[in-house]
Amino acid sequence: MRLWAKLEDLNPTGSVKDRAALAMIERAEADGVLFPGATILEPTSGNTGISLAMVARQRGYNLICVMPENTSFERTQLLRMWGAEIVYSPAQGGSNEAVRVAKDLASRNPEWVMLYQYGNPANSQTHYDTTGPEILEDLPEITHFVAGLGTTGTLMGVGRFLREKKPDVQIVAAEPRYGELVYGLRNLDEGFVPELYDESVLSSRYSVGPRDALMRTRQLLHEEGIFAGISTGAILHAALGLADRAAGSGQEADICFVVCDGGWKYLSTGAYEGSLEDAEQAISGQLWA
Amino acid sequence: MAIEVQIPTILRTYTGGEKTVTADGGTLADLVADLDVKFPGLKDRVVDDAGLRRFVNVYLNDEDVRFLDGLATPLSDGDSVTILPAVAGG
Numbered sequence: 001m002r003l004w005a006k007l008e009d010l011n012p013t014g015s016v017k018d019r020a021a022l023a024m025i026e027r028a029e030a031d032g033v034l035f036p037g038a039t040i041l042e043p044t045s046g047n048t049g050i051s052l053a054m055v056a057r058q059r060g061y062n063l064i065c066v067m068p069e070n071t072s073f074e075r076t077q078l079l080r081m082w083g084a085e086i087v088y089s090p091a092q093g094g095s096n097e098a099v100r101v102a103k104d105l106a107s108r109n110p111e112w113v114m115l116y117q118y119g120n121p122a123n124s125q126t127h128y129d130t131t132g133p134e135i136l137e138d139l140p141e142i143t144h145f146v147a148g149l150g151t152t153g154t155l156m157g158v159g160r161f162l163r164e165k166k167p168d169v170q171i172v173a174a175e176p177r178y179g180e181l182v183y184g185l186r187n188l189d190e191g192f193v194p195e196l197y198d199e200s201v202l203s204s205r206y207s208v209g210p211r212d213a214l215m216r217t218r219q220l221l222h223e224e225g226i227f228a229g230i231s232t233g234a235i236l237h238a239a240l241g242l243a244d245r246a247a248g249s250g251q252e253a254d255i256c257f258v259v260c261d262g263g264w265k266y267l268s269t270g271a272y273e274g275s276l277e278d279a280e281q282a283i284s285g286q287l288w289a
Numbered sequence: 290m291a292i293e294v295q296i297p298t299i300l301r302t303y304t305g306g307e308k309t310v311t312a313d314g315g316t317l318a319d320l321v322a323d324l325d326v327k328f329p330g331l332k333d334r335v336v337d338d339a340g341l342r343r344f345v346n347v348y349l350n351d352e353d354v355r356f357l358d359g360l361a362t363p364l365s366d367g368d369s370v371t372i373l374p375a376v377a378g379g
Contacts, residue, residue: 017379048379095377117379150378175353176378180298183374188299188334191344191375205353207346207371231378289378 001243003236004139004256006131009228013050013078015261016131020153021051023126024115025059033113036060041112043067043102045095045150045287046075047261048117053082064112066102068094070181071287074265094182094287095150096192117151119195127157135256136162142169143246144255146239148231148289149173149205152197154258159201173205174238176213176231176289206241208234210280210288214271216240217263221272229261230271231289292320292364295371300335303328317347318360320370335372336360344375 008016028034039062042052049065056063063084067075070091079086087105089098099118106114117123131154135142145162147154152173159171185191210230217233220226239257246253263272270282291311296304304310312327314320325332335345340360347354348371354362364370 043379045377045379093376095379099377118377148378173353177371177373178376182376183297183299185299185374188342188344188374192377193343193375194377194379199355202356204356207348207351207353207373209351 001247001252002254003239003243004142004254005224005226006135006256006258007226008131009232009259009262013047013054014264015047015051015229016154016258017047017051017261018054019126019130020117020123020151021048021055023122024117024120025052025055025061027120027122028113028115034061038062039064039109039112041066041102041106041109041114042117043089043095043098044117045098045289046071046079046265048151049084050075050078050082052115053079053084056084057082064105066098066105068098068287070094070285072266073268078265091181091285092184093186093190094178096185096190099192100190117153118192121196123151123153124157124160124196127154128161129157132158132161132165136165139254139256141254142166142256143251143253144170144172144239144242146172146174146235146242146255147258148235148260149175150289152194154260156196156198156201163201170203170242171201172238172242173202174235175205175207176234177207177209178287178289179210179284181285182287206238208237210283211276212237213288214276214279214283217271218276221263226259227263228259229263229266229289230269230283232259232261234289235260290315290364290366292366293369294320294324295369297373299374300331300372303331303334314364316360316364317349317354317362317370320364321360346373346375347371348373
């Protein structure tokens with residue numbers, strides 16, 4: 001039984017989203033819709049926005065991020081560091097609200113370019129083209145791939161690649177289960193399923209609550225010295241569940257899980273200190289993935 | 290047989306504000322039917338003619354039932370079922 005970490009926290013801004021951000025911008029450039037001085041608009045819980053901010057700054061684009069107000073302070077600091085403008089959306093409803101606000105802004109500002117990570121094929125395609133091949137080259141014996149479910153880009157791209165090259169690999173989603181505030185929609189029709197999502201790519205999907213995510217984040221830190229964000233703890237929790245299941249049925253398994261971002265931008269949340277109970281309480285209203 | 294069901298905020302108008310309720314059922318479909326007896330109207334918010342509603346996720350012991358047997362997923366005494374609206378990340 002072996003677990004393998006794909007260290008996406010080692011990307012330039014410290015998250016897996018650097019891949020999607022660069023790919024979406026380069027696709028828009030190739031399509032002729034982005035030119036120097038253009039303004040990009042994007043709904044984001046933070047990580048994609050930070051990645052876009054880095055690339056936009058380098059290439060001379062303006063960036064406006066619509067981000068829920070219940071995200072860590074470091075996300076705001078990092079976005080501002082690269083000169084992005086932030087429009088805060090209400091905490092209640094989480095990223096769904098950010099998407100709604102950004103679509104409204106886009107309709108009133110047609111000259112802005114919304115890359116729209118939830119439906120942009122370049123997001124999942126970059127994982128098909130890069131992340132998937134990297135994993136298979138380094139770990140040809142892979143039996144399970146476990147990643148977080150947000151835009152679904154990582155799982156759709158890597159999942160499709162592995163399905164083609166090694167169809168027996170289990171593609172498993174770990175979905176963060178937030179506190180109640182994030183699910184505080186006015187009606188169920190405000191629910192959101194990213195356009196990129198194709199259920200048939202996945203083998204299974206697990207919901208992981210904050211307590212388990214925090215416990216595994218700390219375990220990874222204390223036992224392996226990997227300082228990851230909280231959603232990586234959720235992914236690790238699902239991976240360990242799969243490992244237990246495989247061991248229980250006497251199977252060998254080589255499980256690859258994604259360390260999707262580093263822990264630096266969650267320090268202010270209180271996730272890494274004190275009791276698990278206190279940490280869970282501290283992040284209960286936060287969009288922690 | 291008692292199954293614990295976590296009700297999302299948006300559906301607690303049906304449960305008198307209760308966050309956690311118990312219901313019975315050999316399958317998820319049976320459980321939803323029993324919930325509708327106890328809390329009339331709840332079923333229509335969770336399922337439609339095609340099955341689970343698009344923006345509703347149901348988890349059996351933290352696993353998405355769409356990757357089990359959907360509404361035909363068998364349940365056992367002591368199981369925990371969580372109903373949540375679909376939300377974005379990113």
